[in-house]
Amino acid sequence: xxxxxxxVVADDHAIVREGLKLLLSTMDxxxxxxxxxxxxxxxxxxxxxxxxxxxxDLGMPGVAGVQFISELRTVAPRMKILVLTANIEPRTVxxxxxxGASGYLTKTGDPAELNAALDAMLRNEIYLSQSVRFAIDDPxxxxxxxxxxxxxxxxxxxxxxxxxxxLAAQGxxxxxxxxxxxxxxxxxxxxxxxxxxKLSLHNTAEIAAYALRIGLPIG
Amino acid sequence: xxxxxxxVVADDHAIVREGLKLLLSTMDxxxxxxxxxxxxxxxxxxxxxxxxxxxxDLGMPGVAGVQFISELRTVAPRMKILVLTANIEPRTVxxxxxxGASGYLTKTGDPAELNAALDAMLRNEIYLSQSVRFAIDDPxxxxxxxxxxxxxxxxxxxxxxxxxxxLAAQGxxxxxxxxxxxxxxxxxxxxxxxxxxKLSLHNTAEIAAYALRIGLPIG
DNA sequence: GTTGATATACGGCAGGTGCCGTATTTCGTC
DNA sequence: GACGAAATACGGCACCTGCCGTATATCAAC
Numbered sequence: 001x002x003x004x005x006x007x008v009v010a011d012d013h014a015i016v017r018e019g020l021k022l023l024l025s026t027m028d029x030x031x032x033x034x035x036x037x038x039x040x041x042x043x044x045x046x047x048x049x050x051x052x053x054x055x056x057d058l059g060m061p062g063v064a065g066v067q068f069i070s071e072l073r074t075v076a077p078r079m080k081i082l083v084l085t086a087n088i089e090p091r092t093v094x095x096x097x098x099x100g101a102s103g104y105l106t107k108t109g110d111p112a113e114l115n116a117a118l119d120a121m122l123r124n125e126i127y128l129s130q131s132v133r134f135a136i137d138d139p140x141x142x143x144x145x146x147x148x149x150x151x152x153x154x155x156x157x158x159x160x161x162x163x164x165x166x167l168a169a170q171g172x173x174x175x176x177x178x179x180x181x182x183x184x185x186x187x188x189x190x191x192x193x194x195x196x197x198k199l200s201l202h203n204t205a206e207i208a209a210y211a212l213r214i215g216l217p218i219g
Numbered sequence: 220x221x222x223x224x225x226x227v228v229a230d231d232h233a234i235v236r237e238g239l240k241l242l243l244s245t246m247d248x249x250x251x252x253x254x255x256x257x258x259x260x261x262x263x264x265x266x267x268x269x270x271x272x273x274x275x276d277l278g279m280p281g282v283a284g285v286q287f288i289s290e291l292r293t294v295a296p297r298m299k300i301l302v303l304t305a306n307i308e309p310r311t312v313x314x315x316x317x318x319g320a321s322g323y324l325t326k327t328g329d330p331a332e333l334n335a336a337l338d339a340m341l342r343n344e345i346y347l348s349q350s351v352r353f354a355i356d357d358p359x360x361x362x363x364x365x366x367x368x369x370x371x372x373x374x375x376x377x378x379x380x381x382x383x384x385x386l387a388a389q390g391x392x393x394x395x396x397x398x399x400x401x402x403x404x405x406x407x408x409x410x411x412x413x414x415x416x417k418l419s420l421h422n423t424a425e426i427a428a429y430a431l432r433i434g435l436p437i438g
Numbered sequence: 439g440t441t442g443a444t445a446t447a448c449g450g451c452a453g454g455t456g457c458c459g460t461a462t463t464t465c466g467t468c
Numbered sequence: 469g470a471c472g473a474a475a476t477a478c479g480g481c482a483c484c485t486g487c488c489g490t491a492t493a494t495c496a497a498c
Contacts, residue, residue, distance in 0.1 A: 012327055013235075013305065013326035013327055014326065014327055014328060014329055014330055015235060015238055015239070015242075015303065015324075015326050015328075015330050015333075016232075016234060016235060016238060016326065018238055018242060018330040019234055019235060019237055019238015019239065019241060019242070020234070020238065022238060022241035022242065023234075023237060023238070023241065037327070084234065086232065105234075107232035107233065107234050107235065108231055108232055108233055108256070109233055109234075110233055111233055111234050111237040114234075158443085158444060158445085159444095160444075160445065161444095168424065169424055169428070170424060170425075170428075171421060171422040171423075171424035171425045171428075173422075173483085173484060173485090174484075174485080175483095175484085183445085183446070183447090184446075184447055184448080186446090186447055186448055186449080187445075187446055187447055187448090189484095189485080189486090190445090190446085190447080190448095191445080191446095192485090192486090193485095193486070193487070193488095196486080197487095202390060202486080203390040203392075203423065203454095203485080203486080204390075204422065204423040204424045204427070204484095204485080205387065205388055205389060205390035205423045205424065205426065205427040206389075206390045206427075207424060207427075208423070208424040208425075208426075208427035208428050208431075209388070209389075209390075209427050209431060212427075212428060212431050377473085377474060377475085378474090379474075379475065379476095380474095392453090392454060392455090393454075393455080394453095394454085402475085402476070402477090403476070403477055403478080405476090405477055405478055405479080406475075406476050406477055406478090408454095408455080408456090409475090409476085409477080409478095410475080410476095411455090411456090412455095412456070412457070412458095415456080416457095421456080422455080422456080422484095423454095423455075
């Protein structure tokens with residue numbers, strides 16, 4: 001029998017809070033103990049009720065972006081912070097996680113991810129929405145993140161494979177891709193085959209769907 | 220016994236859609252028949268399913284502000300439009316109502332207002348959130364503006380073409396599509412070619428991207 | 439300095455795609 | 469009942485794809 005998880009919902013949009021509460025009410029071992037519509041209220045509540053977890057909208061008044069997360073962590077170091085926001089900027093994602101949040105959900109993402117996020121966070125893992133997961137996987141962003149052993153890269157693609165994935169998703173043929181990158185069409189084709197095998201994709205449509213799902217920029 | 224009210228929920232934030240659906244599911248005589256995450260999808264759905272009411276977020280992609288409301292009204296003149304937005308500018312409120320919306324809810328407002336809004340709108344009244352009610356002196360004095368000429372042409376696909384679009388986007392070949400639909404592979408191919416010409420698509424990747432963009436059910 | 443991952447490159451083969459035709463049937467509308 | 473839109477069906481052809489090999493150069497890591 002799992003311990004009851006106490007949650008505070010913080011979002012300035014009442015409709016979002018209501019939706020979250022209803023979503024959470026369908027889950028077991030979870031209880032929404034309070035809600036807040038601004039940063040000051042949230043801080044007060046956290047101080048008073050020491051919840052296990054807060055679901056935090058970064059867009060609300062009195063929440064000066066990422067810095068607020070650090071402040072929250074000084075107030076309640078062991079409390080988990082799940083950020084829920086419309087922002088999908090890789091830089092923001094990295095900053096949020098670096099500041100100490102344990103999860104990052106996008107408002108455009110599948111609500112079913114909420115469940116997965118809570119589960120992962122309870123296992124002391126970091127959870128990212130599908131749509132922003134590439135932000136951490138991207139090799140260019142590899143400032144060794146101070147993550148607590150959170151293995152969140154299901155299938156790593158190489159830089160080249162990422163490029164080919166993006167171009168293929170835009171409908172470029174192997175020949176066109178090769179021209180664009182200045183390599184042989186046969187090589188482009190090989191990269192494409194490799195990434196397809198890695199990701200268990202079987203045709204161009206699935207490539208495009210995958211690329212869009214992980215939020216890759218598509219022309 | 221009141222007639223069942225069919226509703227389409229349109230918001231690019233999945234979490235908000237989910238919250239709205241859950242809220243609406245607690246009400247009687249109300250059924251959410253579809254949802255949309257962008258304007259184009261919404262237009263297609265409205266055309267296809269003629270809902271009684273749409274709950275519309277003005278901030279979503281493909282919804283060019285107030286003008287989109289006018290366009291929606293040319294598509295479905297008798298459909299009620301309830302705008303749900305974070306915007307509390309009096310000017311916006313007035314513009315939205317002038318464009319033909321029957322209700323204006325703010326996201327920061329009390330979710331209980333949703334019920335009141337639906338009731339009022341079904342009585343052919345205009346409903347405004349408490350927080351923006353000051354913006355308009357006498358909401359009841361509203362006369363819907365005359366419908367202007369069409370000025371809206373998202374390329375219409377036939378029912379069959381829609382089906383083929385969806386299946387092709389999932390990576391099915393012409394043969395597989397044909398098997399699924401019980402028609403000749405050559406016919407499936409022809410439908411696919413026709414829809415591609417209509418939509419100016421040139422390969423499977425673009426088909427998949429398009430289908431996902433308009434929110435067609437994939438996978 | 440050997441190992442492993444990455445990137446490069448080539449080729450065969452079956453099957454699928456995209457574009458070009460044409461043609462018949464069905465069905466709702468005027 | 470005439471008409472147009474939609475759905476059905478067939479075929480050729482160049483090209484591309486997806487899957488199967490193989491092979492070499494580079495470079496970081498151990």
